[in-house]
Amino acid sequence: MRTSLNITNNLNLKAEMRNDSIFQILEYDDLRGSEDVNLAVKLNFMREAGLKLKQVRILLDDSAVQLESGALSYLKGDIKIQNKIGGPLGLGKKLFNSKVTGETMFKPTYSGTGEIFLEPSFGQFALVELQDDEIIVDDGMFYACEDGIEVSSAMQKSISSLLLGNEGAFQTRISGDGLVVLELPVPETEIFKCRLNNDELKVDGNFAILRTGDIEFTVEKATKSIIGTATSGEGFLNVYRGTGDVWLVPTKSVYENLQNTSLGNMFNPGGSYGKNNTNENQDE
Structure with missing residues (x-):
């Protein structure tokens, strides 16, 4: 598991490439588009506090990714959107995982060639590369991943962690081989x-x-x-x-x-x- 950080001249950029897909976390240096005085004051306060707007951009080259439901802002190119239900068994599994982890039930798959931009946010993101590995993360941290990644649930293995760990009976398991975007x-x-x-x-x-x-x-x-x-x-x-x-x-x-x-x-x-x-x- 590894992360990388690159900086460009015009825009702070964290990027990683894997399996013909490029994941980027764009960081906007400044927001000055408001003509409303009250909003301008708020933007100036956020600028002074160091809060910057971020946006995840994904470049597909005959590849596919999964996104958290509702995360899409806009896309460009020959990209198809589909939800993989997996029949009654797969639907039941998705329903169970959603109930115990709080993650969204469906994570649509975007496949093809083009660009995907996710919703801008003042939140924090991290790029993580899995190499036939798995990570257990807090619920709600998953945001996007390559299509070869599976998002499921992991039950606490010990009685002590189940009763005293304050992490809940289940946490989110992310496993496979590829890139993952996490909300921090x-x-x-x-x-x-x-x-x-x-x-x-x-x-x-x-x-x-x-x-x-x-x-x-x-x-x-x-x-x-x-x-x-x-x-x-x-x-x-x-x-x-x-x-x-x-x-x-x-x-x-x-x-x-x-x-x-x-x-x-x-x-x-x-x-x-x-x-x-x-x-x-x-x-x-």
């Missing part, structure tokens, strides 16, 4: 891509958004003893073991806290020093 909760530069080599990773929280198929996921006590677990303040930890990749988004909780709390609370990281200072200031 944070910019890709803020993702810690941890490579495990017959090793283990312990995480306090559910901010691991991706793992490769060979990684085992369980939930375990922070320490072996009950007293140690109680006094450590950590309780249970998400544990990832094996050889493969795990993507962590430690900044995700910061954004969530910013949405729900005041700025003053963000300066206390949770340690005893911050708590003591807060109490002292309140006493004064």
Whole structure:
């Protein structure tokens, strides 16, 4: 599994080519088309905050891709659109996967030669190449892929992860050989891509958004003893073991806290020093 990043003179561009298909993530440097004053103020605020509009572009050369339902903006060329239902068995499988993962039931296939542009968004995207591999990702992250990729569901394999992992009973499995476009909760530069080599990773929280198929996921006590677990303040930890990749988004909780709390609370990281200072200031 790998990603690549290229920069052009006129437009920030992340691109990858595989199997006669080219996937590009276009990033617009600026938006200045509004004549409305209120909208112009909002655009200026977003520009100052570093928020940029992005759009996925796919170039087909006698090839095919699958898209998340409703993702298409427009297309050009000799491209046919079809939904592969797969008969009653395939329809039932799609319905089950949709119910347990929250992904859309149908993912139309676009085949032929031409260009496809997906809906512009201020969200974040990543290009991932699978080489006869599989990844388990958070629900809702799938956006587009080459036709050789299968999107299905993966049930948690351990009782602890099923009951205590806060990831749900099922997650989205993406497997096969080809390119995948993922929607990310944070910019890709803020993702810690941890490579495990017959090793283990312990995480306090559910901010691991991706793992490769060979990684085992369980939930375990922070320490072996009950007293140690109680006094450590950590309780249970998400544990990832094996050889493969795990993507962590430690900044995700910061954004969530910013949405729900005041700025003053963000300066206390949770340690005893911050708590003591807060109490002292309140006493004064």
